[in-house]
């Protein structure tokens with residue numbers, strides 16, 4: 001074994017250091033495997049209950065009327081999330097699009113949107129109009145209110161209560177911390193928040209941005225009162241095979257509104273040819289619980305390695321996990337760049353290129369990114385990125401198999417050791 005790692009550029013020291021850490025993680029990994037087992041059966045049951053057949057794997061063209069595969073897949077998602085209905089489409093281009101669709105279709109001029117968990121994901125700032133943007137909710141006369149989390153990461157119940165008013169129509173709750181330092185919300189905590197909000201205003205729509213959270217736990221937000229969950233198919237639920245797409249699952253009325261907005265009033269879910277994409281959607285969903293488990297083990301493995309080396313890691317080595325993102329604070333630009341070089345060098349595609357920081361549109365500092373993915377931009381595949389600014393933290397996620405995530409993390413350590421930033425005994 002050491003020889004094949006050596007052929008791929010891993011030194012004896014790095015190999016042994018990582019192996020020792022892995023040996024201690026067995027109980028933790030057993031727990032993750034049990035979740036994957038549960039979720040695998042949940043997916044299988046949803047497919048069997050909805051009679052997925054060989055014909056469902058085919059696609060339609062043109063208008064896409066009576067698309068058996070599309071309709072069945074949406075029924076599978078609805079079952080999986082214990083929801084009334086779902087919209088699962090390649091015409092939803094990404095996670096931001098799915099979230100924008102859910103918001104724009106369920107809010108009307110004069111309504112107010114509330115985020116009781118602080119600032120939402122960067123790309124939503126323009127959707128909402130926090131940063132002025134063409135076509136934002138603000139342009140349509142939809143106002144926005146935000147209540148930040150308490151310094152300890154708890155909900156600020158008093159302020160949330162005061163923020164809910166007669167205009168409040170929809171509450172958006174982001175499950176994953178995304179690229180922030182707050183803790184990710186467990187499904188249990190999301191449930192507490194929704195219960196609190198519904199006691200104050202029962203008819204408010206509670207939407208959860210479910211990106212990066214699917215299959216990390218046994219329950220999903222719709223099991224604890226969410227009216228809508230929204231996510232991207234090039235993250236967890238696509239299992240690495242979906243090449244595009246997004247989903248919305250939840251109350252029939254919410255999904256219906258989204259469908260009329262995605263296609264057209266009067267048409268809704270009845271159109272939208274699936275072309276040849278459904279096989280990958282089903283196949284990816286079937287694999288998603290174990291793929292997510294592999295990514296999760298990779299995140300835990302990395303947290304344990306870098307914590308042992310004295311770096312701040314979020315979540316830490318022992319914390320329970322509610323999404324697949326791992327942050328490591330290196331404190332220097334050299335550290336995050338070396339880490340990203342390691343991830344890139346471990347990729348199945350484009351392993352020979354060197355990631356460099358660049359001034360990406362929409363960011364206020366240069367960003368370095370590493371990804372060598374089969375699906376462009378897919379972040380269920382092993383990937384990392386870091387803004388070049390204090391605290392010099394790298395955010396990484398994914399890995400279609402744990403074996404690959406493991407190797408990628410070993411490569412990051414090798415890269416950091418080779419750069420002289422860390423010494424192993």
Ligand SMILES: *Cc1c(COP(=O)(O)O)cnc(C)c1O
Pocket residue numbers: 094095096097099121123174175176177178209211212232
């Ligand atoms: C990825 C992500 C999004 C946006 O998804 P894109 O597919 O990148 O547009 C929104 N919210 C969270 C929490 C995410 O992780």
